Amino acid sequence: MSKVRNVLFIMCDQLRADHLGCARHPTLQTPNLDRLAAQGVRFENAFVQSGVCGPSRMSYYTGRYVLSHGATWNRVPLSVHEWTIGDYLKPAGLAAVLAGKTHMVPDIEAMERLELDGGSALAALIRQGGFRPIDRYDGHSPPGRESGYADYLRAKGYVSKDPWSDYVIAAEGADGEILSGWQMRNARLPARVREEDSETAYMTDQAIRFIESQGEAPWFLHLSYVKPHWPYMAPAPYHAMYGPNQALPVNRSPAELEDQHPVLAAYRRQEECVNFSRDETIAAVRPTYMGLISQLDAHLGRILALLERSGRLADTLIVFTSDHGDFLGDHWLGEKEIFYDEAIRVPLIIVDPDTASAGTRGQVDSHLVEAIDVLPTCLDALGLPIPTHRLEGRSLLPLLRGTAPGSWRDFVISELDYSFREARLILNRGPRECRAFMLRTERWKYVLWQGFRPQLFDLLDDPFELSDRGDDPGLARVQAELHEQLFAWMRVRENRTTASDAYVEARTARHKDHGIYYGVW
Amino acid sequence: MPEIRNVLFIMCDQLRADYLSCYGHPVIETPNIDRLANRGVRFTRAFVQGGVCGSSRMSFYTGRYAASHRATWNFVPLPIDELTLGDYLTAAGRRAHLIGKTHFAPDTMAMHRCGIEDDSEASALLREGGFTLVARHEGDLPTGKADYTAFLRSKGYQGQDPWLDYAVAVRTPDGGTADGWHMRNAHLPARVAEEHSETAYVTDTAIDFIRRQGETPWVLHLSYIKPHWPYVAPAPYHALYRDADTGPVLRDAREAENEHPVVSAYRRSRASQTFADPAVARHVRPTYMGLVRQIDTHIGRILDLLESLGRLKDTLIVFTSDHGDYLGDHGLGEKELFHDIIHRVPFLLVDPTLAADGTRGSVDDRFVEAIDVLPTILDALALPAATHRLEGRSLLPLTRGEATAWRSSVVSELDYGLKEARRLVGLPAASTCRAIMLRSAEWKYVYWHGFRPQLFNLADDPDEFADLGANPRFRQVGDRFRDEVLDWLATRRARATLDFATIERRTGRAPDGIHIGLW
Structure with missing residues (x-):
């Protein structure tokens, strides 16, 4: 019988796997995450099913690949037919409580057809992707009524119709003029919001209040931070915690711009990539990105202290991860989506309080793990059934508890639908012609692009993925095998x-x- | 105002394309179905998307391949997020009326999850796959028996299950009764009178419906359960072809060489074992032929009615079937596997508009798929095409002689997870028991998950006796099709919750107030 009664499923937004102290970042300080890793297992080969918020999150929440759940990009509604975490928790009498971001867009058309309208509790639940929000906040836009954050800010004296734009992502210039965090040139400046009123602090407060209010009653909380996702603006003192020379070296090579893959060439023409290929952007953004992570870490420390104090560490499964990474100029790219590890490899730390996991605490696990594994892991830990006719991931508990079966998967999959991107227009393609599928083994990364040549990287010889061997005839056999898989x-x-x-x-x-x-x- | 106001979508169950006189059957006479062929276009290469009722019909009704609609076999509920013919019509303020069979299984678990009340209008449509019932009749299935049972009772047929006791039971020469489920009794007449048989009942109901509609436009799915088993025909149809030439039973020694494991498992099913004796085929086929002839007679009644009401000039008519029937060919009974006998179906399309006058009575050998029916109906009624969901194409450019690039192959699928064959090949229920067929004019390629593919050269071997799937000489051909199957899988309309216009509008534009990557 598992000891797990509660689940704390923490997600960061756009956090790279290599930006943790425990993942050997040379300067970034994340003492609380390091502590978490010491108590549990850090999976160093964890991959998301798409390198962009919407589809990646829908894979986490449904336990299914993008090809299966169909919400292929941001704001593509999740079919009303798809089950999410909340549906699977129901038999245990647990609700999937949400504090923060999901990027869930409901299938309103289907809901209307099914007469799932009106103010019913069920309609509300389905609109929220099965989550019961205590405070929903998707970030990077002024918070709407589904979040209390705007009112909170005003109550704290940030007088504005839109305190988020005016304080949270704004800084002040030398003459007191307001500078927007949308402009990356302002990234090194401190946000006008006080640290204790920032997005990360506010959402942590919501989580703490919820956990405290639960007392001894079991719970499942998805604490989903909107940082370190852009706008890249950190409150003091985190804005100044790091300098450009403490950032990781930029991973790019001039050779990457020769014989570029057509889709990458099109992405590199998009504004965020043009700007992130400039050194000054990288120098301005990376330190702030790091500061935002250290800030997150500090607030996680508050949560961990609460769990420890209340005895909840002993019966709470903790999952810490992210929905995707951030190029920050690597590969001459900004943002995410493309299949380099910087975008699709994510941090994943799982703490299983059960004594069965005592033997793996502090270990680093190198099995190939996918975002879709999180849901079956949670169900497994709670002793709930794992319906294999829907769920496509695998429980990680056997890895945590040292009872791993002999065979594990030998590749991970990630997908992209760039129909909504400017890149599609640059390439002059229709909205049905923009799919890509990546298959990554320990050694190889193969990307099948609809209508274009594939990409191929030999991760053994070229761990930084600087040399695309997709048209190397010498690797035709390797490519054929990966294609087959x-x-x-x-x-x-x-x-x-x-x-x-x-x-x-x-x-x-x-x-x-x-x-x-x-x-x- | 479109010229087409009504749609009559006729489906037979388990009717082979080659068992109609307009498709060249040397013995059966189907003058009324031939009338349809003369009025419209006869498609010689029309293929279904599954060789079994449930999945094939769901492709007809959703306009999507089985991989997309996910009701991969009989009794697999159609997921609640699939839209059917009726849903598209309902959205336009119209209805799809049903008389007969759909094989639809509702997604009751999802309905329950969505809290859909049993007495709501949404529930009524969801339970019937979007159709508005006039009368549902599924023959053997308990889900659709009530209407016909009540009809039989009203005509004096008593007992617990008059369908079983009269429509499926036969009269023995000594005046006794025998069970029509046993094919040995196929030569005997049904106990039900012809005018009360399933085919007559469904036709009567349709005639009544069309009359009652008057000038109100309608879309009717008239869906016969016959000539599907039980192979029992009422007099005189049981005896019409008793002594006729029933054609060759297709078998070839090459079929036993290198037999594909799944095909082999199907040959071990009871239906195939029984039909493996050519005498069984010769015993059953006359009854099957009689049932086809009976349907033809009743279709004649419908056509006469449409003519007398003036409805022929504003009614689009589709005549087809959900799949064929082996009837002993290839050592098989029933259906499902990928021979043309099963997957090629009769397909007649009567477009009443002036624009189609040039193609009347013509034969078109371009590839048609079952998923084309729904887009054709929507096109005929000038309704939006929903291309982000629908995977088929309107056939009206073909009936109207408009130049258009067309597909060069068709796809069909099989999920044998619910068949005994799955156990015979040693697979558990949770495994993938899928196959995908790609058929071009010259080749048929079948991808079997976990097994070698099948490959037939249809130019040299039209009867599909020599499976080249294991022959290394044809490796390259197979590989080419294999890539096409992969491409096909990758391009299913899975992003069904957003239409292309929305995608176009949102492309390259962040929501208001979001400024990514600004310096």
């Missing part, structure tokens, strides 16, 4: 989602039970 993957998606395995078993060749006797003589 990708094909096999695509063929086994869990699409028969309305029939459980037990249903299939019970109905196999049982027509006679139903009075049907075809083929008898």
Whole structure:
């Protein structure tokens, strides 16, 4: 019997896997995350199913690949047919409580067709992707009514119709003029908001209040921070905690711009990539990005202290991860989406309080792990069933508890639909012609682009992915093998989602039970 | 005002394309179905998206491949987020009326999850796959038996299950009763009178419906359960072809060489074992032929009615089937596997508009898929095409002789997870038991997950006897199709919650107030 009664599922937004102290970042200080890693297991090969918020998160929440859940990019509604964490927790009487961001967009058209309108509790739940929000805040826009943050700010004396734009992502110039955090040139300046009133502090407060209010009642909390995602603006003192010389070296090479893959060439023409290919952008943004992470770490420390104080560390499964990374100028790119590890490899630390995991505490695990594994891991820890006709990930508990089966997956998958990006227009393609599938093994990374040549990286010889061997005839065989694996993957998606395995078993060749006797003589 | 006001979408169940006179059957006469062919276009290469009722019909009704609609076999509920013909029509203020069979299984778990009340209008549509019922009749399935049972009772047929006791039971020469489920009894007449048989009942109901509609436009899915088993025909149809030539039973020694494991498992099913004896095929086929002839007679009644009401000039008519029937060919009974006998179906399209006058009575050998029916109906009624969901294409450019680039292959799928064959090949329920067929004019390639592919050269081997799938000489051909299958899988319309216009509008534009990457 597992000791796990509660789950704390923490997500950061746009946090790279290599930006943690415990992941050997040479200067970044994250003592609380390091502590978490020491208490649990840090997975150093954890990958998201898409390098952009919406589809990546929908994979976390549904436990399914993007090809299966269909919400292929930001603001593509998640089909009303898809189950999310909340549906799976229901049998245990648990709600999936949300503080922060989900990027969930409901399938309003279907809800109307199903007459799921009005103010019913059920409609509200489905609109929120199965979460029960205590404070929903998707970030990078002025908070709406679903969050208390704007009112909170005004109550704290930030007098404005839009205190977020005027204080949280704003700084002051030398003459007291307001400078916007949207402009990356201002990234080194301190936000006008006080640290204790910043987004990270506010959402931590919500989580602490919720955990305290639960007392001894079990809970599942998705604490989902909007940082260190842009706008890159940190409150003092974090804005000045690091300097450009403390940032990781920029991972790019002039050779990458020769014989570029057409889709990458198109991405590199988009504004964020043009700007991030400038040294001054990188020098301005990276220290602030690091400061935002140290700030997050400090607030996680508050949560961990509460859990310790209240005895909850002993019965709470903690998952810490991110929805994707951030190029910050690597590969001549800004933002994310493209399949380099900087964008699709994420931090993943899991603390299982059960004594069965005592033997793995503090270990670094190098198994290939996917975002879709988080949901089955949580269900497994809570002793709930894992419906394999829907869920495409695997519970990580066997890895945590040292009872790993002999075989594990030997590749991870990530996907991209760039239909919504300017890159599509640059390439003059239709909205149905912009899919890509990445298959990454320990050694190889293969990307199949619809309508373009594939990409191929040898991660053994070229761990920084600076040399695209996609048109190297010498690697044709390798490519064919990876192509074959990708094909096999695509063929086994869990699409028969309305029939459980037990249903299939019970109905196999049982027509006679139903009075049907075809083929008898 | 569009010229087409009504749609009559006729489906037969388990009707082979080659069992109609307009498709060249040397013995059966189907003058009324031939009338349809003369009025419209006869498609010689129309293929279904699954060789079994449930998944094939869901492709007809959703306009999507089985990989997309996910109801991969019989009794797999159609996911609640799929839209059907009825849903598209309802959104436009119209209805899709149903008389007969759909094989639709509702996604009751999702309905429950969404809190849909049993007595709501949404619930009524969701339970019937978007159709508005006039009468549902599924033959063997308990879900659709009530209307016909009540009809039989009203005509004096008594007992617990008059369908079983009269429509499926036969009269023996000594005046006794025998069970029509047993194919040995296929030569005997049904106990039900012809005018009360399933085919007559469904037709009567349709005639009544069309009359009652008067000048109100309608879309009717008239869906016959026959000539699907039980192979029992009422007199006189049971005896019409008893002594006729039933054609060759297709078998070839090459089929036993290198038999594909899944095909082999299907050959071990009871239906195939029974049909493996050519005498069984010759015993059953006359009854099957009689049932086809009976349907033809009743379709004649419908056409006469449409003519007398003036409805032929404003009604689009589709005539097709959900799949074929092996009837002993290839040592198989039933259906599902990928031979043309199963996947190629009759397909007649009567477009009443002037624009289609030039193609009347013509034969078109371009590839048609079952998923084309829904876009064709929407096109005919001038309704939006929903291309982000619909994977088929309107056929009206073909009936109207408009130049258009067309597909060069068709796709069909099989999920044998609910078949005994799954156990025979040693796979558990949780495994992937899928196959994808790609058929071009010259080749048929079947990708079997976990097994070698099948490959047939249709130019040299139209009867599909020689499976080249394991032959290294054809490796390259197979590889080419394999890539096409992968490409096909990668491009399914999975992003079904957003239309292309919205995508176009949002492309390259962040929501208001978001300024990514600004220096």
